Amino acid sequence: MAETMLALALVAVTLSAAPPSTTLSSAKTEGHLTVLAWPGYLERGESDKAYDWVTPFEKQTGCRVEVKTAGTSDEMVTLLQGAGFDLVTASGDASVRLIKAGRVQPVDVATLPSFAAVDPRLANAPWYTIDGKHYGVPYQWGPNVLMYDTRAFPKAPDSWSVIFEPGTLPDGKPNGGRVDAYDGPIAVADAALYLMRKKPELGIKDPYELTGPQYAEVLALLKQQHALVHRYWHDTTVHTDDFRKEGVVASSAWGYQVNTLKLEKAPVESTIPREGCTGWADTTMLVTGAPHPTCARLWLEYSLKPEVQAAVAEWFGSLPAVPAACKAKAPGGTDFCKVNGYARFDSIHFWKTPELACHTQKSCVPYRTWLADYSALKAAKP
Numbered sequence: 001m002a003e004t005m006l007a008l009a010l011v012a013v014t015l016s017a018a019p020p021s022t023t024l025s026s027a028k029t030e031g032h033l034t035v036l037a038w039p040g041y042l043e044r045g046e047s048d049k050a051y052d053w054v055t056p057f058e059k060q061t062g063c064r065v066e067v068k069t070a071g072t073s074d075e076m077v078t079l080l081q082g083a084g085f086d087l088v089t090a091s092g093d094a095s096v097r098l099i100k101a102g103r104v105q106p107v108d109v110a111t112l113p114s115f116a117a118v119d120p121r122l123a124n125a126p127w128y129t130i131d132g133k134h135y136g137v138p139y140q141w142g143p144n145v146l147m148y149d150t151r152a153f154p155k156a157p158d159s160w161s162v163i164f165e166p167g168t169l170p171d172g173k174p175n176g177g178r179v180d181a182y183d184g185p186i187a188v189a190d191a192a193l194y195l196m197r198k199k200p201e202l203g204i205k206d207p208y209e210l211t212g213p214q215y216a217e218v219l220a221l222l223k224q225q226h227a228l229v230h231r232y233w234h235d236t237t238v239h240t241d242d243f244r245k246e247g248v249v250a251s252s253a254w255g256y257q258v259n260t261l262k263l264e265k266a267p268v269e270s271t272i273p274r275e276g277c278t279g280w281a282d283t284t285m286l287v288t289g290a291p292h293p294t295c296a297r298l299w300l301e302y303s304l305k306p307e308v309q310a311a312v313a314e315w316f317g318s319l320p321a322v323p324a325a326c327k328a329k330a331p332g333g334t335d336f337c338k339v340n341g342y343a344r345f346d347s348i349h350f351w352k353t354p355e356l357a358c359h360t361q362k363s364c365v366p367y368r369t370w371l372a373d374y375s376a377l378k379a380a381k382p
Helices: 002-017 054-061 073-079 092-100 113-117 185-198 212-226 236-245 255-263 293-302 306-316 323-327 336-340 342-347 367-379
Strands: 032-037 064-069 087-090 137-143 145-149 179-182 229-233 250-253 268-271 277-287 348-350
Touching: 032 293, 054 064, 054 293, 073 087, 073 092, 087 092, 087 293, 092 277, 137 306, 137 348, 145 255, 179 185, 185 212, 185 277, 185 367, 212 367, 229 236, 236 250, 236 255, 250 255, 255 268, 255 306, 277 293, 306 323, 306 336, 323 336, 336 342, 342 348
Parallel strands: 032 064, 032 087, 179 229, 179 250, 277 348
Antiparallel strands: 087 277, 137 277, 145 250, 145 268
């Protein structure tokens, strides 16, 4: 423990004393970094040589990066019960749980020169800042979009009803067996958001804060959707294969899958329907007991560089946590901030952990109930 505390102190002094332009190689490192991340978040050019922001970091610091990916927030929380990880790119539905469980530790952002460039809307966001302490730094954010096959939808669908309600699609075929849904309890919020618009009489004010009666209505909708679902997706490769080979024509998705399919010239587009959307704001969090704290803190600083933020956003189909990245040139030269919806920030209902104590209701159905019910729903026969 003494050696770990000394290493943390050394890197804190190094980063706080260094001006923003100082190279990352100035601190003595452990030579290794292990990150638990979403797919596509740490690329080293293996999928496309133009997209490599890991190798430059390794060359600058001597920290060899090892990445393990997870497809859901619950998978991340489970994996972090074991030892060995330094950092985790946690979404808002996991970050507070990790903080309260003591699995991540505070970061003194004053020692990270690039933190000053973070979007003010994210700089003290409640999903990673508690009692004035930051438990990491923002990484990327974005909306959950409705991805659709243009052969089935000549015009963009204007409602999430196409994945929730049984019906006939514009191609004249029913939607049963032709839609996918997300394989995580946080998808309950997508159904709640749809009902906020469809049934305003329910009084849902926040899709993550549901009373017992509201939750029952949402669960009934999800049970109805169950009969339509081809697959509950969490693996992005399998999800894209469902559009390529399995006849799926509509699904909630991330920009990552949309970009992957469009690069192959697949007939897909994405939209945000009139009901709005949920979304995610991900934080790179420092794991408690991280075995390589110096390399971890150097990555936190590096990850906020505009050129890194731009490359991640263009590749993943997300938005940068640093506004200056929107003016940086990404490898593909696209206007990724405009394309991916930078202006939509205020309209996104960002993922957060449902808790019994809530703000818009007297009390709400907690996440443990969402988890149990969604697991049971998926396992039930349609």
